[in-house]
Amino acid sequence: MGNKLSGRDLIQLGFPKNNAINIALGQINRYRKKEKKASILTEAKEVLLAPEKFKGHGTWGKVAEGLINPVQVRMHQLNTTRAPFSIFGENEIDEQAKFQLYDALKLPIAVSGALMPDAHSGYGLPIGGVLATDNAVIPYGVGVDIGCRMSLSVFDLPASFLKGKDDQLKAILSEHTKFGMTETHKIKADHEVFSRSEFKDIPLLKNLLGKAYKQLGTSGGGNHFVEFGIAKLDTVLPEWKLLPGEYLAVLSHSGSRGLGTNIAKHYTYLATKQCPLPKQVQHLAWLDLNTHDGQEYWMAMNLAGEYAKACHDDIHRRIAKALGKRIVTTIENHHNFAWKEMVNGKECIVHRKGATPASEGQLGIIPGSMTAPGFIVMGKGNPESLNSASHGAGRLFSRAKCKATFTQSDIKKELKKHEVQLIGGNIDEAPMAYKNINTVIELQKELVNVMGTFTPKIVRMDK
Structure with a gap:
């Protein structure tokens, strides 16, 4: 008997010759490869004799599920008709993005869909695509950067505070924000998110805890940023304790870093293996929420969302500390995520891939570009858009x-024309790459009320 576990070893124990064997081997060889074969086989025998005891178990849960309720992997065909949908700002959206939504609407699990005016083509669902599904979650419908989000912190300081402080504010952004694959803070911060049970119970997450800890309070590359600017509040809420006016503010955009990327890759792989689809829609493979993998992805996705929020909180905390000023209010929202929401009287999974939640009374931020204002908005709860709005201006190039x-x-x-200073940044994030944010906002009057704007002045991005 060799040291490496094989399918034959499990069959000799009495495991059936079905997909449960492959699943068991995949899990064991990934997460238990350093353990002795004999001890793993002893455990495997326990699973075989009493699979119910191992439901939900990190390593054996999927195997137990395969023993209790064996499921045949079969090719899913698309429906011949689309689920109902709405498109906002149709003339501003490229045809490929529309066709990606049309394909998604033919999935057997599709209930309803919508396309936001900033939409453009992506992988699987288009960016700016919203899709409600029946008890199933599509990892690529959420996106690779799970929990990518906006966070705006407003200080009780007038906009005039910016005058003459360019060097000081640039130094704060340079020293207290970190970007890209390798930059991390010298002094790491702890956070309650790291004590979440998912980091102990799900083997994939256990392996990612160290990376998550190192990357807390950092931002990714691409279109992620942290910037000082002017928040112009036209309408204020009592809890903000501010009068209408112009204030110093910090806006950040980034997601769940390496933690989210690894979760997305892992569960997308599992989805494609268990949910074969025609080639043009294979990125839309889903996980049934009644399955072990579906439940596990849902927990991991929600953890990644909490982690993304923790990253933004840490960024804003560091900047406020460096400024020596207190944040008065923070407005924030995810735009790459899935939620359980009611659609036409039925609970569905609503995927927003590059779309802002906009249920009635819900606050959010829709950024422009580094030379165009972002908008502070309050949702109107329009069911036609599945309570959603755009997540930005959307790419033109x-x-x-x-x-x-x-x-x-x-x-x-x-940049000079708009009096904006940039630290880092690449040509692929040129302000001219984006649609006109004013046009995009105008096209979603039915979806959100505008409460104010944020105008960038000092922008930090990855180099």
């Missing part, structure tokens, strides 16, 4: 097209 079209000189001219 792809990243590749930006590099072929614009130069650093073009970007510098645009």
Whole structure:
């Protein structure tokens, strides 16, 4: 008997010759490879004799499920008709994004869909796509950067505070924000999110805890940013304890870093293995929420969302401390996530991939570009959009097209014209790459009320 566990070993124990064997081997060889084969086989025998006891178990849960209720993997076909949908700002949206939504609406699990005016094509669901499904979650419908979100902190300081402090504020952003794959804070912060039970119970997450701890309070590359600017509040809520006016504010955009990426990759792989689909929609493979993997992804996704919020909280805490000022109010929202929500009287899973939650009375931030204002909004709860709004201006030029079209000189001219200072940033995030945010906001009057704006002044991005 060799040291490595094989399918034959499990069959000799009495395991049936079905998919449960492959699942068992995949889990064991990934998470238990350093353990002795004999002890794993002893445990495997216990699972075989009493699978009910191992339901929900990190390593053996999926195997137990396969023993209790064996499921045949079969090719799913698309419906011939689409689920109902709405498109906002149709003339501003490229055809490929529309066709991606149309395909998603033909999934057997699709209930309803919507496309926001900032939409453009992506992987699986288009960016700006919203899809309600029946008791199933699509990892690529959430996106790779799970819990990618906006966070705006307003200080009780007038906008004039910015004058003459360019060097000081640039230094704060340079020293107290970290971007990209390798930058981390020298002094790490702890957070209650790290004591969550999912980090102990789910083997994948146990392996990612160290990375998550290192990356807390950091931002990714691409279009992620932290910026000082001016929040102009036209309408204020009593709890803000502010009068209408212009204030110093900090806006950040990023997600769940390596934690979210690894969760997305792992469960997308599991979904594609268990839910074969026609080639053009294979990125839309789903996990049934009644299954072990579906439940596990749901827990991991929610943890990644909490972690993304923790990252933003840490970024804003560090900046406030460096400023020596207190944050008065914070407005924040996810825009890459899935929620359990009621749709036409039935609980569904609502995926928002690059879309802002906009239920009645819900606050959110819809950014423009580094030279265009973002908008502070309150949702109207429009059922036609599945209580959603755009997550930004949306791209007009792809990243590749930006590099072929614009130069650093073009970007510098645009920044100078709008009196914006940039630390880092690449050509593929040129302000000219984005749609006109004013047009995009105008196209969603039915979805949100505008309460104010945020105008960037000092922007920090990945180099």
